Amino acid sequence: MNKNLLIIIMINLCMPLFSKNICGEKILFNGNIFVEATRSIENKAISIKDQRINYIGELDEFKICKEEKVDLKKGYVFPGFVDAHAHLKGVGYRQLKLDLSNTSSKEEMLQRVKVYNDKNQNMQIIFGEGWIEKNWSDKTFPTRFDLDEINSDIPIILERADGHAFLVNSKALTLSNIDLVTKNPSGGEIERLSDGRANGILIDTAKNLVQQLIPAQTIEDEKNAFALGAKIYQQRGWTGMHDADSLFVEKIRIFENLDLDLKIHFSLNQEDYEHCIKGRRSIKIYADGAIGSRGAALFENYEDKDSKGLIIYDQNEVRQLLKNLYERDCQIQIHAIGDRGNSMTLDLYEEFLEDTNKDLRWRIEHAQNVTEKDQQRFKKYNVIASMQPSHAIGDLHFAKDRLGLERLDYAYAWKSFIEKGVVIVGGSDAPVEFGDPLQEYYAAVTRKDLTGFHDEGWNLQQALSREEALDIFTKWPAYAIFQEEDLGTIEVGKYADFSVFDKNILTIDNMDILDTKVVMTIINGEVVYTHE
Ligand SMILES: [Zn+2]
Structure with a gap:
């Protein structure tokens, strides 16, 4: 028998068996894979079946497979990274809320509030957190008037990073009946201008005076935050x-x-x-x-x-x-x-x-x-x-x-x-x-x-x-x-x-x-x- 013919017959005989073993539902190719057996990076293709790795081999071996092929774009493929200690709901909340952490100036912090305000036109209230003046060259606190320029129609409440102070706008003060004669609560202070008007900074227990304006978290909020956290994690x-x-x-x-x-x-x-x-x-x-x-x-x-x-x-x-x-x-x-x-x-x-x-x-x-x-x-x-x-x-x-x-x-x-x-x-x-x-x-x-x-x-x-x-x-x-x-x-x-x-x-x-x-x-x- 012709030698080439013999090889063709052999390949045909082997093929069903071969393809059954290596072809999955999906083939990932064009990637540099971290292969556990050698613990090194190798140019391989991976076949997947029933959510699991079915076969790891050379791309040539998969030529016979008709399944969906996913181009790994020459990426480096590592086992899935797992964060062994995190708080997923908090990750989502950080994204949902106005995050004022890590600002290098007062202007940058106010700019973030403005951008958030412009983006979220239907808000009933703006609540942000995380501002702190430690990296600002001008360490004086912003006032209610800075916030009024951004929005004076809805309350704005911004919590300092240590949780011990709020900066609020005039609307928040009015809705909470904080005026010239409001007394400081025990354990707190309503900071005032020289003419006696509140300047918008509420210290410690004085924060409670506006607390009722901040909507409580519903279970829907928590679900949204948790799901968003998961999405962010996948992106990262x-x-x-x-x-x-x-x-x-x-x-x-x-x-x-x-x-x-x-x-x-x-x-x-x-x-x-x-x-x-x-x-x-x-x-x-x-x-x-x-x-x-x-x-x-x-x-x-x-x-x-x-x-x-x-x-x-x-x-x-x-x-x-x-x-x-x-x-x-x-x-x-x-x-x-x-x-x-x-x-x-x-x-x-x-x-x-x-x-x-x-x-x-x-x-x-x-x-x-x-x-x-x-x-x-x-x-x-x-x-x-x-x-x-x-x-x-x-x-x-x-x-x-x-x-x-x-x-x-x-x-x-x-x-x-x-x-x-x-x-x-x-x-x-x-x-x-x-x-x-x-x-x-x-x-x-x-x-x-x-x-x-x-x-x-x-x-x-x-x-x-x-x-x-x-x-x-x-x-x-x-x-x-x-x-x-x-x-x-x-x-x-x-x-x-x-x-x-x-x-x-x-x-x-x-x-x-x-x-x-x-x-x-x-x-x-x-x-x-x-x-x-
Ligand atoms: Zn923790």
Whole structure:
């Protein structure tokens, strides 16, 4: 028989079998894929069937497939990035409301109000928040008259970033009957001009005088904000997130029913602990406060205050809660920031995890200041450290004043945790931070602020390698919700969740990470966002 004919016959015989195995419902091509088997970037094509990766191979192999083909536009395809600690509703609200944060002058702040007013013609009230004068050269507050020039027909109420003052326009004062003779409420002040008229600044309890003008949030508002948050997250390249809002189960069900593409793991309020579901809903509570406001619980006094911070929870109550969760095989995540807050929480965990065969993967959120000894206990009891790279590069600007250099040695100690074999998951805590996967990745690998600045005590040796940083946003968040078989890497059999960037974030220069763009976000094989 002719040799060529033989080859043709063989190909024809093999083809049905071949195509059955590699052709899915959709083929992604023209992409540089992070392939788990080699942990390197390779020029491959991916086939998707039933929401999962069906086959990874060379484009040539897919010639026989007739299925829909999606051009990855030479993008770099990574496992879907997951924000392991954020507040999705807050992300949406920040976008919906008038955001006055980060202004460099009074004029810029007023300009933002004007733009918002021009864009939203049917508003009954303008409510904005986040203004603060600390970066303005003219640090005097604006007045009611500045706002009247923008709109004097509807009330305008603008909250200062610290929540301790409102700036309002004349309409808000009139509707609230604040006039020449209105007395200051106890614990508050109506600031006045020299002629006795209110100037529009209401301090502390005086804010309550206009509070009734601000409409309460309805459940529809909350749903809108949550859905918007999910959409924003997809645009930024996240395929999933762990929501840290400790919601009641009723609220969680409402959000679950929105059927959003983004993969969301919820945290429950402790009162609803009976509704925990391993891998879907865990319980979240608080051990202490934060370093910035000196509320994190420390073993020794703050460097700049005669205080050791505060423990918020009651140990006996937590012990009972842990017992209930232990019996139900449920997961808990406790916010603990200071070294004492972390240590006390580990003491409680130890009571249950010391002699157990259960795979519970209890978490500590933030774990910002943890002694060497306690870092070892994370490993010993398989406690997950949920940490936020962008908190470190923000907080390190003031952490030296609060903690002193000695304690900074074991603060935001990502690398020492990883070297001990502790699982770290990375998050942003948005809207506290911005909530961008590339900013978080940059912070994790540089440990410098967004301008490239770092200072004494920032311990650059704690920065992560590119691969470690990839894992804390992909592989380990999947493990943290018991879904390592289904998510976290690009492997046949797993869900087709991908973050596609225009640059190879494993090799580009540090600053280029911040210029990297999201090309596409793919969840369950569906393209949920494409950069236009
Ligand atoms: Zn948080």
